[in-house]
Amino acid sequence: MRIKNITTLIQSLPFGTWAIPAFNVFNMEFAQAVVGAAQDERSPVILMLGDPILSFCGVDMLIDICESVIAGATVPVCIALDHGKTEAHLIRCVEREAAIMYDGSDHEFEANMSETRRWLDIAHQHGLSLEAELGSFGAEFDDLASPESRMTTPEDCARFISAVPVDLLAVGVGNYHGKYKGEPEIDVARLREIAAAVPTTPLVLHGASGIPADTIHQCLDAGVKKVNFGYDLKFAFADALRRELGRDPMPTQPPAFLAPARDAVRQVARDRIRDVSSNGLID
Numbered sequence: 001m002r003i004k005n006i007t008t009l010i011q012s013l014p015f016g017t018w019a020i021p022a023f024n025v026f027n028m029e030f031a032q033a034v035v036g037a038a039q040d041e042r043s044p045v046i047l048m049l050g051d052p053i054l055s056f057c058g059v060d061m062l063i064d065i066c067e068s069v070i071a072g073a074t075v076p077v078c079i080a081l082d083h084g085k086t087e088a089h090l091i092r093c094v095e096r097e098a099a100i101m102y103d104g105s106d107h108e109f110e111a112n113m114s115e116t117r118r119w120l121d122i123a124h125q126h127g128l129s130l131e132a133e134l135g136s137f138g139a140e141f142d143d144l145a146s147p148e149s150r151m152t153t154p155e156d157c158a159r160f161i162s163a164v165p166v167d168l169l170a171v172g173v174g175n176y177h178g179k180y181k182g183e184p185e186i187d188v189a190r191l192r193e194i195a196a197a198v199p200t201t202p203l204v205l206h207g208a209s210g211i212p213a214d215t216i217h218q219c220l221d222a223g224v225k226k227v228n229f230g231y232d233l234k235f236a237f238a239d240a241l242r243r244e245l246g247r248d249p250m251p252t253q254p255p256a257f258l259a260p261a262r263d264a265v266r267q268v269a270r271d272r273i274r275d276v277s278s279n280g281l282i283d
């Protein structure tokens with residue numbers, strides 16, 4: 001069943017140390033794999049649509065595909081805009097009743113607050129939840145940025161949330177998108193301080209591909225309620241495609257190479273669902 005508001009979804013689930021897994025999806029195969037994994041594991045799930053894929057295929061095309069996949073689901077599934085920065089995508093996602101993440105991280109603090117306020121009001125007028133971003137982890141790791149400069153502070157979170165009480169807050173605690181260079185260094189102590197500074201706001205951990213399950217668990221314990229995965233699934237899809245297309249003779253019927261790629265994504269999504277302990281949350 002389709003859910004439009006992540007706050008409502010969180011509140012409908014039993015109290016406990018779990019997070020809702022959110023996966024970037026790009027096409028029918030990803031949507032089927034992620035919803036299939038959620039069904040296998042009896043977990044709620046979020047299908048995240050990022051700006052680049054929406055520019056590639058159009059908001060309506062991808063939401064239509066997701067809605068069609070969700071139609072047969074018996075677990076709660078939310079379609080959500082991920083790192084929304086493009087006005088046209090934000091507007092169309094609101095019209096199509098996707099949950100919204102507004103990414104104002106390119107702006108200075110004050111401008112991020114005022115732009116987020118604008119999108120929070122629009123999202124709430126439509127019954128949709130809104131996630132905001134404080135800190136910097138949107139781009140893949142940039143050697144020029146010092147780790148400290150990418151971190152979110154508890155003080156900024158408290159100031160932001162008292163002015164703009166968003167539904168979910170994504171923070172930077174050593175996490176970033178894409179493949180980690182070496183072991184991820186997640187500052188769980190900082191995460192706890194942030195959670196104490198904004199005790200009623202569920203936190204979001206982006207860039208979770210490559211973060212070990214026990215570290216993810218410490219993050220859940222600290223107050224994270226949504227965990228985003230993208231790279232792990234993209235790698236599984238591409239790796240399976242490379243393997244299948246490398247066979248001799250090369251398969252030319254698309255289902256022959258797309259089915260194993262879809263299966264690979266489904267298996268990784270099942271593993272990540274268990275990593276956030278959302279398996280079995282749904283009867």
Ligand code: 13P
Pocket residue numbers: 024082083176177178179205206207208209228229230231232
């Ligand atoms: P990864 O691709 O690093 O898992 O991050 C995904 C993400 O945070 C999407 O917002």
